[in-house]
Amino acid sequence: MKFNDALIGAALVALGAVVLWHIQGFPPMPGQKYGPAWFPGLIAIGLMICGALLVAARLRAADSRPLFALPQWTRRARPVASVASVIAGLLLYVAAADRLGFHFTAAALLLAWSRLLGASWRLAVPVSLAATVVIHLAFYKLLKVPLPWGLLERFAF
């Protein structure tokens, strides 16, 4: 997704302004010239200057490019579905892993992702199950990462 530099520049100016406004509430460090607001303040001013320069460069070049352009792949159905599934799947994991448990969520996501990317059932099913088991053994058993059990809590081993 390509945005026109002028648009990005304007967004950076806005971001800088918001940061500057927000840090007004930071307390000074007693007896010190440079408190906690100094560093982010400097960054914010820098962002605003760079943003303005980006806008200026675009205006000077009389750029007629659209404000934003979608890449080629967004015109094909499968890539759009694949990219959307990556984002949605990660959000789903964050939302559901604690309740459903790692194993259900992981195997289901793997299966959904592989199928969407075009893997056959014969490949997707065994790989999804095997990868879930291997990660369970490697991370939960060997490395002691407390992956959530969720629904399978009773069968935890």
Place this chain on the structure above:
Amino acid sequence: MTLAVLSQALALVFDPYVLWVIVASAAFGLFVGAIPGLTATMATALLVPVTFFMPPVPAIAAIVTATAMAIFAGDIPSCLLRMPGTPASAAYTDEAYAMTKQGQGEVALGAGLVFSVIGGLFGTAVLIAAAPALAEVALKFSSFEYFWLVILGLSSAVFLALGDPLKGVVSLLLGLLVSAVGLDNPAAFPRFTFGNAELAGGLTLIPIMIGMFAVSEIIRNVASMDQPWEMAQANIGNVFKGMWRLTKKYPLQILRGSTLGTAIGALPGAGADIAAWMSYAVSKKFSREPEKFGKGHVEGIVEAGASNNSALAGAWIPALVFGIPGDSITAIVIGVLYIKGLNPGPTIFMEKAPEMYAIFFVFILANLAMIPLGVAAIKGAKQLLRAPRQVLMPVILLFCIVGSFAINNSLFGVLLMLVFGLIAYFMEENGFPVAPAILGMVLGAMLEEHFISSMIKADGRLLAFFERPIAAGLGVLTLAVLTWPLARAWLQRNEGPR
């Protein structure tokens, strides 16, 4: 280095467990490097959660070995698919592919392997010689010198990034802004936390790096998954045939590539990919046959192939001595070093001498092991490249999830990974380099801390930054580096057509 330290270091490396880790991570590195779209930095980010649970030496050995292998293996799909396996091979992908088309694939792969090993060993030699020596000097450094070093590092990251320097500055500032989140500042005031406990400790870097280097790459991959790869035919026999002749024909190119590569690696923010681009350009510029470049000529591959592997070791010099990463890989490594109690800094070579020399041995070992393992990877390349990406990408994504979770055992890490993956994707789509942002995140806290403590010592007098001799020298150098592009632009404008 005393004999006792040396034998301790050898004992640390030649432990069966460590050797096993080296072999396993070599295989991992070769695989990741050979698959287009999976990078050496991604290999490092994915290894971190695993190394979390290892003793220091095998943890570092895993990263050193995997990255060295990955940078070499990136040349394999360049030859066979016209796609760089890692960005470090992109500079000469067209050249390598053209060689394959002319039936020279064997030579291109052989040159990639042999001169990767030579470059890697050269960079290692410089690392071994330079890092402890530099540490001696750095022992005298105070917050004033460190402040300038950090500024110098940040500026070099911006100027060495490919593309528009202004966008490099934006990327750097965004990274610094991320580093400002949380309680970790001299005043210990919770900045930008919005009352959220997860944000109070600051944004954890590892999930961010996994997002920026792995998730963004996966998004790019799945977006182009419906385009099949077309493999070029190549008969690969003895890849070492003719290599001695090439070494004798291009000794200067090998030396120049290795030297420039090590230097670029050691400069903060630029790593193997930029080293390869620069070395390829230098090679073409000084070649006696520049017209052959791009049409299947091995000279550029020799020079740039040595360069990108030497950059890997070079990047460890500032990382170990100052805690300033030389490239994106060492930006991740610094976090691992802290976790393992190997806090980077000039005293590391005294306090942790056996571990440091063990790391040096691992570098040598990894580069030597590249010869047999590299040959095996080249022989198995066709099978390797047939690995079904439709299931590979999901499995890597699951690995990313578990890795981001494992750092703090928190789902917030997974969310952080997704957010920064998307940010990195948008940044690269719009020509904003990611490396300066990473450097900003890693060095932001250090920059502020050294500035504030310097100002406390000097009672707020900014001129104090120029009052110690080394600080003054570094300060002048930094200002020169910073003003140079402006001065050049101004000169060009005045010399231009009137």
